[in-house]
Amino acid sequence: MSDKKILILYGTETGNSELLAMDAENLAKELDFEVTVNGMDEITLSDMQDAGNVLIVCSTWGDGEQPDNAIDLYESLEGSDDGSMSGVGFAVLALGDTAFDLFCEAGIQWDNTLENKGGNRLNERIDCDVDYEDEAEEWLEETIGIFNKKWE
Numbered sequence: 001m002s003d004k005k006i007l008i009l010y011g012t013e014t015g016n017s018e019l020l021a022m023d024a025e026n027l028a029k030e031l032d033f034e035v036t037v038n039g040m041d042e043i044t045l046s047d048m049q050d051a052g053n054v055l056i057v058c059s060t061w062g063d064g065e066q067p068d069n070a071i072d073l074y075e076s077l078e079g080s081d082d083g084s085m086s087g088v089g090f091a092v093l094a095l096g097d098t099a100f101d102l103f104c105e106a107g108i109q110w111d112n113t114l115e116n117k118g119g120n121r122l123n124e125r126i127d128c129d130v131d132y133e134d135e136a137e138e139w140l141e142e143t144i145g146i147f148n149k150k151w152e
């Protein structure tokens, strides 16, 4: 299979998810992916469909809500037709804080809705607490490796 592309999306308010998305970008480049990294307010649903492979890093804000830059894209996914994500491989890294009742809720919503719309979950979601660096890095490395298996 040619066309070794991955779209890395971040939903963030204070930049933690963006930094992890940049780490993921470096890992994917090491495996010769053509990588696009975008904030969730920089793309449309059709960009996700076209990408075919989507890695999501998303924090949770408010009381279990999507971060500001994720709201429109998430609503557009929710409102899309059944099967809109058919053929799209995805994996979700959720950032949050166990001090909140709805721990990592926004990432959980992405993970569930992408599956409900026909996407293909390539790795189990990881829900990260405030001390997330090591386990997030480990998960990103594993997950980029799983995406890469399509071309091995």
Ligand SMILES: Cc1cc2nc3c(=O)[nH]c(=O)nc-3n(C[C@H](O)[C@H](O)[C@H](O)COP(=O)(O)O)c2cc1C
Residues within 6 Å of the ligand: 011, 012, 013, 014, 015, 016, 017, 018, 058, 059, 060, 061, 062, 063, 064, 065, 067, 095, 096, 097, 098, 100, 101, 102, 103, 104, 105, 130
């Ligand atoms: C005002 C506020 C509300 C938050 N609400 C939640 C929440 O409901 N659930 C959760 O798991 N984490 C919550 N968090 C924690 C953030 O998701 C966490 O700090 C995350 O690392 C932020 O990532 P970001 O910089 O990419 O936005 C909240 C943090 C703040 C400051």
